[in-house]
Amino acid sequence: MTLPLRFIIDGYLIDMSRSEVTGKAGSIKVEPKVLQVLLLLAQNAQQVVSHQQIMEQVWQGSEVVPNALQRCIARLRKVLDDDAKSPRIIATHPKIGYRLMVDVQWQQEQPKQRAVINNPRELKGRWKWLALVVLIMTLGLFFAVFTTSLELKIKSIKTITHTDSFESEVSYSPNGQYIVFNRQTQSCYSHIWAKNLKTGIESRLSEQAGFYRDTRFTFDGRSIIFTQQKNCDQKAREFEPQSANCWQINSLDFAASLSSPQPAAVRYQCQNQSISRPIALPNHQYAFLQTEHGNSGLIHYNALNQQSDILFAPSALSIYSYDYSPVQSQYAVIGFNPDSEHVLSILNEQGRVLQQHIVTLQKTILPLAQFEIRYSNEGDALLAVNDGTLYHLNLNGELSEYKPLLQNIISVDKHPKNAQVIAITGYKDTDIANVPIYTEHNTPIQSGINQSVQPYKSFARTKSAEKSAKFQPFSDLIAFISERSGNDEVWLWDGAQATQLSDFANNSRIEQLTWSPDGKQIAVVSNGLLKLIDLDGNTQSFNAPVLLEKVAGWHQNSSLLVTATAANARALWALDLKTLQFTPLPIEGVINTWSTSHTLYFSHLNGKVFRVSLPIDSQAPEHMSALNGKSLVLSQNKFYSYDPTSRYLSMYNLEGELIKQIRPLKPFAWKLSDVKGQHMLLEQVIEVNQDIIELELSYDH
The missing domain is CATH 2.120.10.30 (TolB, C-terminal domain)
Structure with a gap:
């Protein structure tokens, strides 16, 4: 049996036919010999492959430069973001060889069908048999489809943005031609951007910078709505504001903003209560989550008479995420019950509960990790992100994960017409510094977000997140x-x-x-x-x-x-x-x-x-x-x-x-x-990295 030329390890897609490795940062061309070494390790995953075996099978007796194998391993570690000192993918066994530490998912190639020309007389004599075979195959396929569960797969990954800024809150336009997102370079310096997925042209839509969140198209595609957090000094350079005196909902005319950046129109005036995830409904209506003193509720707002009503705020649920389906004219709301179980509620437009189910968690899911949810195009299921992983969530609370598992997914939006999903992915590297309280340091610090900085000297420095230090x-x-x-x-x-x-x-x-x-x-x-x-x-x-x-x-x-x-x-x-x-x-x-x-x-x-x-x-x-x-x-x-x-x-x-x-x-x-x-401990942001990727999903049985 010939092994396929495409396989996945640790979220990276290796395509031997193209000498290409695709990960969350995009695709990288890699020398064929280097990938042949990785292929050999993959064929013997979890087993040590000796230096001699690698040299014999990859170089096959040809003369090589000194340390050729070591250079290949170093190149692989760089491409796969692996660390030789604390490896997670390739282990070194000194004086023996190397071992692939992770499992391999092989992608079988679709066999090419041969063109067969049959004699018409022979075909005429066999048509009954062919009809019977087709009937049997159809019935078999029917039973196979409806008696086996879907295997959800992430088929490919495409990098959409990879900038020194901080991208967030991405969504498709209703026709799938554009995406719109928030791009932040400093604390109070966000702008709303759009990108044409066909031409790759980016356009800044907002005229005035601010602290923006929850960027999203209206369902007709004519406008962009988003939240603005006030009390945000334009000169501030922290990662995020510490406090705010009010939140409001703004909108931008999409067509006009594509021509030149436009000032935002206020749709919901500043309020003291925290609001999030606004959705524009028909006839100048809006829905959003409102939080006050830890209590959350789904709110309906009529912009014509400026009246707000509580749509859904049961005392026995702590709501944290929701979405609306214009196809089904219904809401999906998820929150915790008093037993800290995730409860999925499906509501009609008036807020009446149509169905309610406890989400069946898998063993790998942390009990209190929250789900970010978005409806599918048909409104019959949800895409859900939990702790960096993408899931398919049925309206009855059944949960299935997409494989291979990608880490650090933050939010997603479904393409309106095909199997693509647009997603925000990223990480935050924080460290701790032990600093004298009264000593001044005047070292200048750059103010961008997607950069590596070290305001004060960190102790126990790693690229992981460190926090909550206490003397x-x-x-x-x-x-x-x-x-x-x-x-x-x-x-x-x-x-x-x-x-x-x-x-x-x-x-x-x-x-x-x-x-x-x-x-x-x-x-x-x-x-x-x-x-x-x-x-x-x-x-x-x-x-x-x-x-x-x-x-x-x-x-x-x-x-x-x-x-x-x-x-x-x-x-x-x-x-x-x-x-x-x-x-x-x-x-x-x-x-x-x-x-x-x-x-x-x-x-x-x-x-x-x-x-x-x-x-x-x-x-x-x-x-x-x-x-x-x-x-x-x-x-x-x-x-x-x-x-x-x-x-x-x-x-x-x-x-x-x-x-x-x-x-x-x-x-x-x-x-x-x-x-x-005389000392204090400070948590400091070393690097914040969030970018946009596009995933192609497949549903196999």
Whole structure:
């Protein structure tokens, strides 16, 4: 049997006939000998292939330059984005050979059909037999189709953009000729762009830069609608604004904007509540998600009379994504129920529930990872993205994944006429810096997004995401979360080297960590479970009444605060470490907490900070308007907070009153993680990379 000339490894398509490798960054021509080495390793996947065997089969006794094989392996690693020090694709066995560490998916070529000329007399004598054969084959095909499940495949990948900017929110025009997307180069410097997929010509549509999201065509293709987040200083250079005073819906005339950039028309005036995913309905109607204090609802807005109505906001669901099908005239809404299960609701145009199902999750899906959904052209199914993977979601909640599995898919939109899907793909590389609080650094930093920068010197530098660094109380360790081993794990930094402390199950996801007040334990939530880890790596797990999101703080010695998504809000729970009892607290929408012996401070998603006295009763929380909850640390009864308006690190007292401005922080390093003595830990963005790709899907049985 001859092996096919096309195969897939780790998301890369290798085409031997074209000497070409296609990945998320596009297609690359590779020398034939180099690919012959890869083919031989693929034929013996998971097995060591000796140096001698490779030389004999690839070079077949011909003279070669010194280190020819080593150069081929180095070239393959570069093309496949593999690291020789910590390989994930090609392993080196010193003085022996090499081994392909991943599985191979072979793509069989379609056999060419031979043209056969039959004698008419013979054909006439066999027509009955031919008819019978056709009937049998038809019945066989019928039963094969309807008794076997679809195998969903990503057939090809095509790079659409690969720029130094940050692309997001892409969608097709109704005729499939154009795509429209948001392109961001700085924090408050977004523009709406269109690209003609046939000619490749790009056109900037928006006249005024701003902070834009949710770019999408109207269903008739005449206009583009998008959200604009206000309170966005054009001179700001951070990755994203820290706060906003209102959100609005804008639109652009598509034909006019193609000729020259146009000013946006406001369709929905600025509101204090966060809004997202606006969809233009017929007759100047709009739908969008609105979030306030952690509660989300699907809203219907009539632009003619400027009236808003709640379309769907059940108290037992925490809605996070939705879409609308003009073909079926219905909505698909997905959210969490009180048991943290994903519930898919299908609604008519008036918001009445037509059907409702719990999504059947596969074992590889993280329980609290959210789905981004888009209707298919016919409105009978959904495309869903979860944790970087593309899925087919039936309206009855059945889920199937597309293979080969691609990583880092963020959002998708279905082509209106064929099997193409336009997608945003990318990653974010963050690091941690240990910086003196009062020392000024004047090194200039470029302000673009899709670039590698290092505002301050990082410790334990990798190309993976590092976050949530915390100083150990009463000692010198720093704990942080890193995905350098393939999953989110807890790591320790002793000032010289990093050591992995935890060893959780595959696909673990951790939002943040907290030290115990005595510095002997670390608390995290991994895949919905609260875990305590001692400094020897011993782990104790606690089952809560609900699936948990993250640890929110350690209150004194005896109580841990955690958050959970349930009942249409981010609920706050307390674990009494003496009785091991979980108790819900009467506060909703909590993202982070800070506490003293008598007061609990907490933040919402928009960064607003509030406080209540302990124990919590029916008192109304007090807003601490000067504090930014997205970059805030409480240390020695002082708040250290980054002010997005002045761009300064400032110190405040427990009343939220400014004590002094300390120093400006560099762009991409504004997020304060911890403070201890004269030092602070900063999360900094090293590289952000999001681009547009087009996938061709196939459905095989």
